Amino acid sequence: MAADNVQTFTDGNFETSVLKAGGPVLVDFWAEWCGPCKRLAPTIDALATDYAGKVTIGKLNVDENPGTAFKFQIRGIPAVLLFKDGAVVESVVGLAPKEDFKKVIEKHL
């Protein structure tokens, strides 16, 4: 169950919603068969609430959107990438505590 303020990114909308978006965008690359990804979901939901209006936060299903996953050389999930002005500025691969994500986000606010 994704919170309302967590967006869904796809191969189709990635360019406009992430790369050309104004301000930082946090993207959680995940898949249905990935246990740790499911465990990370509540953390992503909480971040979306904490940073509402400051950071765009969303998820991209790598199964359904292999093009984007391939483009950003995703080789392990969960992988959370922070984009700013169309480029990757931070990445966190694997499960991490919420505090780690906050530290990464705060650097780019």
Next chain:
Amino acid sequence: MSSLRDVIIIGSGPAGLTAALYSARANLKPLVVEGHEAGGQLMLTTMVDNYPGYRDGIMGPELMTEMRAQSERFGADMIQGNVTAVDLCEVPFVVRTEDAEFRTKTVIVATGASARLLGLPSERALMGHGVSTCATCDGYFFRGQEIAVVGGGDSAMEEAMFLTKFASKVTVVHRREALRASKIMQDKARANPRIAWMLNTEVDEIKGTDKGEVTGMVVRRVGSGARTEVALSGVFVAIGHTPNTALFKSQLELDANGYIITHDGSKTSVPGVFACGDVQDHVYRQAVTAAGSGCMAALDAEHYLEGVPEHLQT
């Protein structure tokens, strides 16, 4: 400062959640601090065929979801996040998380074990970029490619076989001639035509740090010392586990490998602190044994609480 708790359980794998189930049913209102690897190692598995009661098997993550819901049904409280510090020197014990502090009469340690790494700088740099400790999470990204699995135990065999569903070739690298894996797992793996073997061989370096993704590895023959470079795009590390006991160093008695030493069931060196699951077991390491020891810890904590001195009763 929050009120005094009867039981705080640190960890949410089969040991922690079974301890939660039993202590919740004993009306002890346990608080479970789940940890950032919530659900434990079973979250990284696929089908679990050896947990009794599921005749057709059950997916590891689903089993953990069931266990969690079952302990919540009886009133266990769950909080996300990690424990950042504990103070077990005096009662009540103190357990701190990223944003709260709790006092408790008993602590059940069920922090489990995490995947051990080779310890190479290149391995850390390329983690998530071709280096992985989770075949079920990351195998998908290696469709049609050549990869290696490092390790010689049951988990290494299982990962290698799972990965042949995606990879064109999986090379098992093990530092000894003999595998540690059980015979049934070895036989299965050896019969798989997509698995190649590099025994008596150690990994010296993973190549690709300059490119930001794995391009190969340098291996060394044990004995001759001959080094060769092998081109591949993924390295899965399955060389065992290390117990998550950093929080308890100098507070609980640990063995030479860092596991918590338990005696008379689940008792640790500190009265009122109990341990269960893989954090105190490097021998059996099964979901069912972890669950069993979680039950023991909850019962031991319950008995201990019955004898807690008056001045500590709420």
